[in-house]
Amino acid sequence: MHNPQLNKHGELQHLLSIDGLSREMVVKILDTATGFVGVSDRDVKKVPLLRGKSVFNLFFENSTRTRTTFEIAATRLSADVINLNINASSTNKGESLLDTIDNLAAMHADIFVVRHAQSGAPYLIAKHVDRMHGPHVHVINAGDGRHAHPTQGLLDMLTIRHYKGDFSGLTVAIVGDILHSRVARSDIHALNILGVPEVRVIGPRTLMPSGLADMGVRIFYDMQEGLKDVDVVIMLRLQSERMNGALLPSAQEFFKNYGLTPEKLARAKPDAIVMHPGPMNRGVEIDSSVADGAQSVILPQVTFGIAVRMAVMTLLAGAGT
Amino acid sequence: MTYLIRNARVLDPKSGRDETIDVLIDGSTIAALGTRAVASPGTRVVDARGLWLIPGLCDLAARLREPGLEHKATLESELAAAVAGGVTSLVCPPDTDPPLDEPALVEMLKRRAASLGGANVYPLGALTVGLNGEALTEMAELAEAGCIGFSQANRPIVNTTVLLRAFEYARTFDQVVWLSPIDAHLGRGGVAASGALAARLGLPSVPVLTETVALLTFFELVRVSGCRLHIARLSSARGIELVRRARAEGLPVTCDVSANHLHLIDLDIGFFDTNYRLDPPLRSQRDRDAIRAGLLDGTIDAICSDHTPVDDDGKQIPFGEAEAGATGLELLLSLTLKWAMEACLEPIRALASITSAPAHLLGIPGGEIVEGGPADMCLLDPHAFWTVSHASLKSQGKNSPFDGYELPARVLATFVAGQLAFSAPDYASRLDAS
Numbered sequence: 001m002h003n004p005q006l007n008k009h010g011e012l013q014h015l016l017s018i019d020g021l022s023r024e025m026v027v028k029i030l031d032t033a034t035g036f037v038g039v040s041d042r043d044v045k046k047v048p049l050l051r052g053k054s055v056f057n058l059f060f061e062n063s064t065r066t067r068t069t070f071e072i073a074a075t076r077l078s079a080d081v082i083n084l085n086i087n088a089s090s091t092n093k094g095e096s097l098l099d100t101i102d103n104l105a106a107m108h109a110d111i112f113v114v115r116h117a118q119s120g121a122p123y124l125i126a127k128h129v130d131r132m133h134g135p136h137v138h139v140i141n142a143g144d145g146r147h148a149h150p151t152q153g154l155l156d157m158l159t160i161r162h163y164k165g166d167f168s169g170l171t172v173a174i175v176g177d178i179l180h181s182r183v184a185r186s187d188i189h190a191l192n193i194l195g196v197p198e199v200r201v202i203g204p205r206t207l208m209p210s211g212l213a214d215m216g217v218r219i220f221y222d223m224q225e226g227l228k229d230v231d232v233v234i235m236l237r238l239q240s241e242r243m244n245g246a247l248l249p250s251a252q253e254f255f256k257n258y259g260l261t262p263e264k265l266a267r268a269k270p271d272a273i274v275m276h277p278g279p280m281n282r283g284v285e286i287d288s289s290v291a292d293g294a295q296s297v298i299l300p301q302v303t304f305g306i307a308v309r310m311a312v313m314t315l316l317a318g319a320g321t
Numbered sequence: 322m323t324y325l326i327r328n329a330r331v332l333d334p335k336s337g338r339d340e341t342i343d344v345l346i347d348g349s350t351i352a353a354l355g356t357r358a359v360a361s362p363g364t365r366v367v368d369a370r371g372l373w374l375i376p377g378l379c380d381l382a383a384r385l386r387e388p389g390l391e392h393k394a395t396l397e398s399e400l401a402a403a404v405a406g407g408v409t410s411l412v413c414p415p416d417t418d419p420p421l422d423e424p425a426l427v428e429m430l431k432r433r434a435a436s437l438g439g440a441n442v443y444p445l446g447a448l449t450v451g452l453n454g455e456a457l458t459e460m461a462e463l464a465e466a467g468c469i470g471f472s473q474a475n476r477p478i479v480n481t482t483v484l485l486r487a488f489e490y491a492r493t494f495d496q497v498v499w500l501s502p503i504d505a506h507l508g509r510g511g512v513a514a515s516g517a518l519a520a521r522l523g524l525p526s527v528p529v530l531t532e533t534v535a536l537l538t539f540f541e542l543v544r545v546s547g548c549r550l551h552i553a554r555l556s557s558a559r560g561i562e563l564v565r566r567a568r569a570e571g572l573p574v575t576c577d578v579s580a581n582h583l584h585l586i587d588l589d590i591g592f593f594d595t596n597y598r599l600d601p602p603l604r605s606q607r608d609r610d611a612i613r614a615g616l617l618d619g620t621i622d623a624i625c626s627d628h629t630p631v632d633d634d635g636k637q638i639p640f641g642e643a644e645a646g647a648t649g650l651e652l653l654l655s656l657t658l659k660w661a662m663e664a665c666l667e668p669i670r671a672l673a674s675i676t677s678a679p680a681h682l683l684g685i686p687g688g689e690i691v692e693g694g695p696a697d698m699c700l701l702d703p704h705a706f707w708t709v710s711h712a713s714l715k716s717q718g719k720n721s722p723f724d725g726y727e728l729p730a731r732v733l734a735t736f737v738a739g740q741l742a743f744s745a746p747d748y749a750s751r752l753d754a755s
Contacts, residue, residue, distance in 0.1 A: 001591045001592070003592070004592050019521065096634070096637070096638070097638060097639070098637055116639065118639035118640070118641045118642055119522055119523040119524050119593070119639070119640065119641055120522065120524075120592070120593030120639055120640045120641070121639040123592050123593045124593065124637070124638070124639055124640075144523075145523050145524075145641065146523030146524075146525075147522055147523030147524075148523070182523060185521070185523055209515075209519065209520040209526065210515045210516060210519075210520065210526070210528065211515065211516040211517035211518070211519060211520035211521075212520050214517035214520070214521075215517070215520060215521060
């Protein structure tokens with residue numbers, strides 16, 4: 001089956017998921033991103049790689065944080081950025097998703113950054129622009145349903161590489177609501193592609209999808225056991241609508257069993273790093289003393305996020321590609 | 322009109338006949354077979370050497386979309402598709418708009434279908450008013466109007482008391498209840514089978530439990546009420562095992578599977594291809610193997626097309642929002658014979674699942690090639706392959722998971738009650754000129 005994010009030469013045409021990318025491709029994105037990390041520290045925080053290009057942020061689901069980092073990344077590459085919150089505009093008037101895309105493509109978009117509540121929506125859009133608008137239009141998945149959040153996965157890898165050097169000897173634990181998390185899925189794929197020998201997931205049975213073991217993870221229901229000797233702890237956000245109902249009885253009980261406290265973190269290696277995709281629920285999945293503690297790399301993640309998004313946009317649509 | 326079809330290989334699953342003999346059609350019936358079949362003046366003689374003559378297909382589930390959903394399909398388009406696929410009798414579920422819960426709606430549907438000619442239409446009445454699972458419909462009246470059974474389509478009844486009453490009331494009038502094994506809550510909102518694929522794609526999933534929990538409830542209610550139950554669209558190995566046990570126990574239970582599930586599995590969804598968005602969802606290879614085994618050991622009675630025309634507006638949207646269903650009337654025969662080829666079955670064995678077995682289950686005439694029986698038959702070229710595409714389908718529903726597949730067996734002519742209801746454009750002249 002043809003992977004729709006690659007062109008017929010096997011090169012990256014869209015970034016839809018980390019699943020299906022080669023190790024070389026992931027490393028190339030990380031290497032390119034590393035080169036961009038310094039740009040943000042300069043006096044003139046701009047490079048002209050996307051001058052004259054238009055980046056459309058299409059957010060069918062609200063996310064100030066992700067949208068802003070894409071906007072900053074595009075601006076630092078000298079692209080023009082247009083932000084559209086679609087749920088507030090045309091789809092309410094009955095216009096179909098693909099009609100919206102056609103209209104925006106006619107305004108000469110080069111990159112669509114798409115966030116959508118439905119898993120797979122960016123695939124539908126990518127397939128459509130390939131057919132209707134040609135190879136100069138690129139789609140970046142900025143989070144689709146429970147499926148994927150590839151730039152988050154990549155920025156997590158850049159963060160891990162920065163602090164741990166390489167991936168070959170690591171044990172990484174992902175904790176919390178795996179069932180609903182696109183971040184967890186993207187991280188699991190990326191960690192496996194980069195050769196991490198042990199990827200663990202930790203959470204209650206109600207928040208684990210069936211078939212998860214086939215994705216290349218070890219499943220733990222006991223956090224004390226699951227965190228033993230890990231090098232990296234990735235905490236996931238628990239959406240408030242999951243907290244009181246048939247999945248979980250209460251936020252308090254979740255925190256007691258799966259919240260990251262200094263005591264639980266002590267089970268990990270002494271130099272373990274703590275990550276979180278944000279926004280955090282302090283006191284639900286993570287204790288403030290851990291979030292703000294010496295092992296936390298949560299704020300550097302945000303900085304790396306801009307570099308990764310600059311790298312992806314450059315590799316897709318930059319001059320000379 | 323009389324037709325003499327000469328030298329065709331006649332495959333009749335009911336009698337087990339598989340031989341090259343002549344068949345004489347006179348009026349609406351099969352007048353004679355073998356040496357007794359001779360032409361008289363005015364008889365059209367068709368030399369069908371190298372072709373197969375089989376009973377017309379009986380499809381246990383084909384949505385015709387009337388009344389109310391004519392933007393998806395019409396009786397004209399779908400009845401033409403039926404005979405183009407060799408289907409001469411079909412059962413249509415009651416999930417129209419409004420649902421088939423009143424005798425007048427059923428009578429109108431039957432009348433419209435009869436006036437158009439082509440396949441015989443056997444509607445299922447709604448088991449509850451509006452398919453809402455609350456109040457029972459007037460089953461006796463609806464049966465008189467032409468309903469062959471009573472169904473909820475894909476809408477489970479939440480209230481088990483209502484379900485028991487429905488079984489008891491249907492049993493009073495000796496009606497068959499048709500239910501899809503779906504628990505009202507388990508897997509609700511799911512769009513793909515629980516498992517590795519759904520986990521990887523992040524799609525809300527439907528566990529096998531929805532099927533098994535529903536089946537266990539149904540069987541207990543059947544045991545108490547004595548009502549005859551037809552289980553529509555089994556999808557899992559575990560579900561088939563439960564049906565096998567229920568049948569061994571002697572419960573009055575029959576069941577079918579869709580031709581899609583005979584071939585496809587969840588992995589075929591690939592990268593969110595909405596053509597594979599089906600209800601029930603496609604399951605694992607193990608489940609597909611169990612479906613094939615269940616057909617061979619008699620646990621599963623019939624293969625149906627589960628024909629569900631969906632327009633592009635229902636498919637050109639994200640997978641989780643897409644409408645379930647695929648076109649199927651014109652694929653049923655080819656998919657059944659494809660299975661026979663893959664599994665090295667005698668074709669007559671596979672054909673039983675789409676002809677004699679479903680006709681027997683419905684208790685309707687047809688489904689066999691026998692002297693004095695209705696001349697509902699299909700003439701096909703087993704060696705001709707055809708490619709599934711928008712252009713090759715007569716149905717208004719163009720969406721198929723088999724789009725682009727090359728499938729065996731082309732229908733050349735379909736007779737319904739002795740009338741030539743369909744002939745392939747390149748074959749019509751041979752039927753007329755002879």
